[in-house]
Amino acid sequence: MEDKEESNPGAEFTSESSWTLSGGGPDSVSNSVDYFFDREGSVLSEFGWDLPADHADEFVRFVELDRTEARPELAGNFSGSQSYAAADDVARCSVSNPGGSADVSTSNPSVSSCSSEDPPEKSTGCGGKPPEIPSKVRKKGQKRIRQPRFAFMTKSEVDHLEDGYRWRKYGQKAVKNSPFPRSYYRCTNSKCTVKKRVERSSEDPTVVITTYEGQHCHHSVAFPRGGLINHEAAFGGQLTPAVSQLYHPGSHLHREIPLNISQSQSQAHQAPIDAGESRSEPEPTTPKPPTDEGLLGDIVPPGMRNR
DNA sequence: CGGTTTTGACCCGCGC
DNA sequence: GCGCGGGTCAAAACCG
Numbered sequence: 001m002e003d004k005e006e007s008n009p010g011a012e013f014t015s016e017s018s019w020t021l022s023g024g025g026p027d028s029v030s031n032s033v034d035y036f037f038d039r040e041g042s043v044l045s046e047f048g049w050d051l052p053a054d055h056a057d058e059f060v061r062f063v064e065l066d067r068t069e070a071r072p073e074l075a076g077n078f079s080g081s082q083s084y085a086a087a088d089d090v091a092r093c094s095v096s097n098p099g100g101s102a103d104v105s106t107s108n109p110s111v112s113s114c115s116s117e118d119p120p121e122k123s124t125g126c127g128g129k130p131p132e133i134p135s136k137v138r139k140k141g142q143k144r145i146r147q148p149r150f151a152f153m154t155k156s157e158v159d160h161l162e163d164g165y166r167w168r169k170y171g172q173k174a175v176k177n178s179p180f181p182r183s184y185y186r187c188t189n190s191k192c193t194v195k196k197r198v199e200r201s202s203e204d205p206t207v208v209i210t211t212y213e214g215q216h217c218h219h220s221v222a223f224p225r226g227g228l229i230n231h232e233a234a235f236g237g238q239l240t241p242a243v244s245q246l247y248h249p250g251s252h253l254h255r256e257i258p259l260n261i262s263q264s265q266s267q268a269h270q271a272p273i274d275a276g277e278s279r280s281e282p283e284p285t286t287p288k289p290p291t292d293e294g295l296l297g298d299i300v301p302p303g304m305r306n307r
Numbered sequence: 308c309g310g311t312t313t314t315g316a317c318c319c320g321c322g323c
Numbered sequence: 324g325c326g327c328g329g330g331t332c333a334a335a336a337c338c339g
Contacts (some may be wrong), residue, residue, distance in 0.1 A: 169312055171331060184330070188310085197330090 151211040159183065159198050159208055165216060167196060178202035189218050 160167070160183070167185035175182045182199035194214035201207040 168310080170333095172313075173329065173331095176328065182329085195330095 148215075149211055149213040151209060153201065154208050154210065155206050156208045157206065159200065160185070165189075165194075175199055175202070180205065187214075187216060189216070192217050 166188040168188045169183055170186050171184040172181050173184070178199070178201075180200035180202065182197055185196045185198065187194040187196075192214075194212065194216050196213065197211040199209050201209055
């Protein structure tokens with residue numbers, strides 16, 4: 001239950017702090033990708049996503065949004081190589097396009113954050129307090145705690161990509177300088193406080209920017225622990241925003257992952273991820289019995305309700 | 308009937 | 324201090 005403590009030195013993210021983008025220029029991209037997919041301790045591996053380097057192409061963009069300044073060590077937490085970017089930065093990232101497919105309704109971006117978790121006290125999503133104290137309850141002066149975030153861009157016509165988890169929309173806001181609204185979703189699991197934000201790039205309407213905040217403390221409906229059959233499953237189920245959608249044979253994929261890898265101190269801590277679900281996700285805080293979600297022993301296309 | 312979506316109001320942090 | 328924009332709440336509507 002407290003495993004998270006180790007893997008996650010507790011990151012405290014407050015909205016006040018700025019999200020820093022660690023370097024990562026265009027030049028670092030390719031390297032990043034390589035690192036991302038090749039390195040033994042690649043990020044994906046850390047996440048439990050067993051992907052062959054080839055799949056690097058399937059990514060459009062995957063960025064971890066985090067706050068390095070607050071917890072520099074976290075920078076390396078994500079398998080020692082992550083790049084941190086501000087949401088805005090992500091939005092600005094160039095997008096690669098797999099050819100835009102889209103009708104696939106089963107994509108899956110469920111990258112729940114990983115790199116850092118909050119200490120039990122401020123837990124991330126489960127088992128603990130919600131990442132953000134409701135404004136009504138939040139004391140004055142108390143900063144909002146922000147969870148580590150991950151954002152990635154996918155080329156898709158559907159806004160809400162399937163990722164194996166069930167989400168409930170709790171808000172929508174118009175985005176400045178963008179004709180497209182931003183939608184806010186929250187994991188329907190009562191113990192899970194993971195949130196995700198979905199919006200379309202104003203620059204390229206075909207691109208969906210999904211930002212995850214927090215870490216799931218349960219297993220996805222579609223991809224229960226150990227349920228990964230292969231990387232594709234993993235891919236489809238855990239991370240990628242829809243690799244299925246992303247990947248389009250024949251289309252060009254720009255392997256541009258704005259990740260600047262600062263493989264500094266890859267912490268000994270493991271990468272905390274929720275991808276861990278596919279591995280051996282430590283039961284959150286409460287030894288919860290397999291829930292309906294966790295029971296699905298097979299890859300069941302979440303496909304279910306997209307609405 | 309229960310769960311989800313919609314949507315306007317409200318809160319909060321930040322920049323000026 | 325004020326205005327703006329992002330994020331969240333919560334009641335009502337909607338849907339299966």
